[in-house]
Amino acid sequence: MTMQLDATPRTTTRVxxxxxxxxxxxxxxxxxxxxxxxSAADAxxxxxxxxxxxxxxxxxxxxxxxxxxxxxxxxxxxxxRTSAFWAGDVERLRGLPGLLxxxxxxxxxxxxxxxxxxxxxxxxxxxxxxxxxxxxxxxALIARSAGAFRLAFGSGDYRRDTGxxxxxxxxxxxxxxxxxxxxxxxxxxxxxxPSVLDGxxxxxxxxxxxxxxxxxxxxxxRESQVGIVNEVMAPSAEDVSWAAGFLDEFEEAGRVVRDxxxxxxxxxxxxxxxxxxxxxxxx
Numbered sequence: 001m002t003m004q005l006d007a008t009p010r011t012t013t014r015v016x017x018x019x020x021x022x023x024x025x026x027x028x029x030x031x032x033x034x035x036x037x038x039s040a041a042d043a044x045x046x047x048x049x050x051x052x053x054x055x056x057x058x059x060x061x062x063x064x065x066x067x068x069x070x071x072x073x074x075x076x077x078x079x080x081r082t083s084a085f086w087a088g089d090v091e092r093l094r095g096l097p098g099l100l101x102x103x104x105x106x107x108x109x110x111x112x113x114x115x116x117x118x119x120x121x122x123x124x125x126x127x128x129x130x131x132x133x134x135x136x137x138x139x140a141l142i143a144r145s146a147g148a149f150r151l152a153f154g155s156g157d158y159r160r161d162t163g164x165x166x167x168x169x170x171x172x173x174x175x176x177x178x179x180x181x182x183x184x185x186x187x188x189x190x191x192x193x194p195s196v197l198d199g200x201x202x203x204x205x206x207x208x209x210x211x212x213x214x215x216x217x218x219x220x221x222r223e224s225q226v227g228i229v230n231e232v233m234a235p236s237a238e239d240v241s242w243a244a245g246f247l248d249e250f251e252e253a254g255r256v257v258r259d260x261x262x263x264x265x266x267x268x269x270x271x272x273x274x275x276x277x278x279x280x281x282x283x
Contacts (some may be wrong), residue, residue, distance in 0.1 A: 015042040015282045017075075017101060017125060018150070018188040019275060021217045021233040022226045025077065025194070027051035028060035031067060036074050041226045042217070042282070045075040048089060049105040057085050061092055068098035075099075077129070080106035081115060090119040101125035101149065106157065108135045110145035117147025125149035127191065131157035136174045143185025151178050151185075152219065155193025166196070168209045179214035189216030196221070200228060207232035234279050235272045243269035243276075 015021065020042035026035065027047050036044050046067075052060050057079070064076060076093060079085035081104070093099050104116050107128040117126050126147045130139060131154025143151055155171060164170040178190040192210035195203045195218075203225050207218055211233055218229045235243070246269045250262070257263060 013282050015278055017043055019216065019278055020191075021279075022220050022229040023075075023103075023152070023191055023217055024220045024223065024226055025051070026074075028064050029056070031063065033067065033072050035223075036072060039223060039226065040230065041220060041223070042230065043075055043100070045077050045103050045219075047077045048085075049077050049079050054085075058088065061085075061089060065092050065096060068093070068096040071098065073098040073100055075101045075103060075127075077103040077105055078116070080104065081109075081112035082106075086116075087119075090116055094120050094124075099124060101127065103127040103129050103152065105129050106131050106135070106154070107142055108132055109138060110141045110148075113142060113145040113148050122147070127152050129154050130174075130178065132161045133158070136177050139177050139181035140184050143181040143187050145185075148185060148187060150188050150191060150217075151182050152191035152217075153178055153193045153215070156196065158193075168206075172213060175210065175213045175215060189214060191215065191217035191219060194219040194221045195225060198222065198224060203228045204232055230279070235276050239272050240276050243272040247273070 022041040023043045023045055024039055024041035025045050025047050029052065031046055036046075046064050048057065048061055048064060068074070076099065078089040078093070090102075093102065101124055102116065102120065104113060104126055107113060107130050113126050113128050117124065120126070127150045128142050128148055129152045130136060130142065135142070136158070139151065142148060153175060155166075158164075158174055159166060175192065182188065182190045192215040195206045207229050210218060216233060218233065220226050220229055246265055250266060
């Protein structure tokens with residue numbers, strides 16, 4: 001494994017993780033400081049779980065820890081709570097200056113999140129990656145658990161667990177469950193699973209489908225997917241123009257509510273402009 005441990009300073013500011021659109025998964029075996037710092041993704045997640053063979057997990061964990069100790073900054077996907085590697089992951093990562101948060105693989109119970117957050121010291125954000133039928137069934141409980149920051153959808157493992165097809169219709173139910181659970185738990189919108197196939201048309205189509213259901217981010221397997229996800233999951237120019245125009249009109253009218261649609265439109269307009277400012281500031 002080759003890795004540059006002296007992290008290159010970032011040239012851009014990343015989007016706040018509560019509204020982050022693109023979450024790039026980077027295998028620990030391919031970890032490179034320049035790739036992490038130079039990614040256009042809103043969040044980079046170094047993967048210690050599915051991408052790493054069991055015989056290499058402890059070695060790669062140490063490499064990731066050294067990267068985070070030497071100036072690097074990233075999220076880390078840790079092994080699931082029931083695995084033999086979970087305790088070692090959270091113990092080694094706890095308190096590291098470059099750890100932005102963890103993505104907890106195969107979350108199925110609220111306790112999985114809470115125990116992970118507690119072992120990490122209580123202040124590290126935990127994204128609960130839900131990848132099974134049981135996880136979907138318990139999604140609302142997981143969203144309301146102490147330490148939960150956002151929910152994410154492990155669509156590949158979910159399909160393997162349930163046998164459903166990789167289609168919008170088959171995945172609408174679990175995606176919607178995560179959207180509703182996030183709202184119930186007071187969390188930001190959930191993060192969708194990745195597009196397995198490359199190509200602008202398919203990544204665009206799948207991102208639009210996820211956004212239409214209320215998901216606000218997506219996992220990405222390759223850097224080439226990041227720009228597409230960022231564009232699709234950001235307010236369009238038309239949305240921003242409408243929001244600015246509505247707020248101007250509302251202010252000119254003295255912020256007087258004229259009918260039952262004004263308050264919902266006001267909330268939508270303010271959200272659009274808030275997101276636009278966050279994404280624009282990140283460059």
